Amino acid sequence: MSETEPKKRGFFSKLFGRDEEPAKPAPAPEAATEQAAESLEDLKPEAEEVVAPSVAEAEVPAVEVHAAEPVVSPAPVESIALPAEPEPKPEVAVAPQPEPVAAPEPAPTPAPQPKRSWWRRLTDGLSRTSSALTTGITDLFTKRKLDAGTLEDLEDILIQADLGLATSARIAKAVGDGRYDKQIEPAEVKTILAREVETILVPVAQPLVIDATKKPFVLLMVGVNGSGKTTTIGKLAAKFRAEGKSVMLAAGDTFRAAAIEQLRVWGERTGAKVVFGQQGADAAGLAFEALEKAKADGTDVLLVDTAGRLQNKQGLMDELAKVVRVIRKQDPSAPHAALLVLDATVGQNAISQVEAFRETAGVTGLVMTKLDGTARGGILVALAAQFGLPVHFIGVGESVEDLEPFSARDFARAVAGLGEAA
Structure with a gap:
């Protein structure tokens, strides 16, 4: 080979992509030379056209085969542009198709509770x-x-x-x-x-008798604040309507707008006509107008509500006396009954209430309410012993059925904790 001819690249130079002639390594042992020769013999069929290298050239790969591959220095971290990772898709939980379930049998309709007796x-x-x-x-x-x-x-x-x-x-x-x-x-x-x-x-256990010859039968309701007067009027209206009587309600408690609305609600429930005015209107004038309308309509019973007033407030008691006088201008016999509604929870204070209202409004009978809310139910006995006024009704609850005509025997046995009379 002449010096001007380019030196042919060895097989391993081609294999590892080296263009320059590798530096000659130090002489290797004979065993290494023989091993390299055997490796070349094994590779000859795959590279027949390649001239077999000299023994000196074959010594190079023996070292490189056992050495670690050359490491390329990585570029600085900041210079490497990593491809953007795709955002993970949200996981969607798919509920398994439920097994078909047989529709439950309808619950049996509870048997209606038996209505409690008055006792x-x-x-x-x-x-x-x-x-x-x-x-x-x-x-x-x-x-x-x-x-x-x-x-x-x-x-x-x-x-x-x-x-x-x-x-x-x-x-x-x-x-x-x-x-x-x-x-x-x-x-x-x-x-x-x-x-x-x-x-x-x-x-004193006397029922309230509605005189059918007096049309309308005027029933004046009086009492202190909170005694349950307006509610009692509504309950009485329901009872009279159940007996087939025509009823008219006069919203004479003009001090409380709630009382006017309450009476209107009772009128709707019971089918009774209601005469009412603006809050603060003259109660006596409204009672006069109601009586006129009740006469014109041929109404059986006219229930006149009045504002609750303390028995020791003389000015308010005088207003009540005026209501009575105005009613009597149209019908001298009216009101045909004046019922005082008493709250049983007031105890002995009920005695002074009876004294004051009997003098001002001519109270003819009593209605005792809220007996279910007190341990002082014995006040009814004290009132009967002292005044002898008829007790027409007693109330032991909120519903219409909880207001009933008074029975002396039933009350006495209930108070004493005895059973119902035979």
Whole structure:
């Protein structure tokens, strides 16, 4: 080979892409030379046209085969532009198709609750009063002989239930008659209590009678604030309508807009006509106008509401007296009944209310409400003993059915914690 001819590239130079002649390595052992020669022999079929390199050239790959591949220095991190990774798609959970479920059988319609009798409503309403009395009596007379001290304690229990001084003394005397220094069972004391209370109440347990010859029958409703007067008017209207009577309501409580609206609602419920004016209007003038309309319509019953007023406010009581005078200008016999609505929870304060309203409005009968909210139901007995005014209705709840004509025996037995009379 002449010096001017280009030196042919060796096989391994072509293989590794080297253009320059590799530096001659230091002489290798014979075993390495033989191994390189064998490697060249194995590669000859794949590169027949390539001239076999000299032994010196073959020594190079023996070292490179066992050495690590040349490492290319990486570019600076900031100079490498990485391809943007695709944003991951949100995972979508697909609920498995539910297995078809058979429709549940419809729940059986609950049987209608039986309507509570009046006795049940009465005993439930008077439970607080009767519990206070019967518990005290049981504690007092269990395994104890009757003596003066026992009777004094019994009288205190009756007074705390607002039965009044006279009534309490009367009952204590009845219990003590013929039983001194003897043991008496609590059940016997309760029986005596019921008997004495019934005796006091029988004369006042009188139903309200609507005189059909007076058209309209004017019923004036009076009472203090919060006694339940307007609600009682609505309940009475419902009862009269159920009896087939035509009813008109006069919204004479012109001080409270709520009272006017409340009476209008009762009118819609019961089918009764309602006469009303603006808040603050003259109550006497409205009562006069209502009576005129009731006469013209041939109405059976005219219920006249009045503003609640405290019995010790003389100015308000004078206004009530004016309502009565104006009504009598059209009908001298009216109002044909004046009912005082009493809240049982006021206790002894009911006595002063009866005194004041009887003098101003000529109260002819009583309606006792809210007996279910107090342990002072005995006040009704005290009022009966002191005034003797008819008790037409008592109320033990909110519904129309919870206002019923007064029964002396039922009330007395309920208060004493006894069962219904046979």
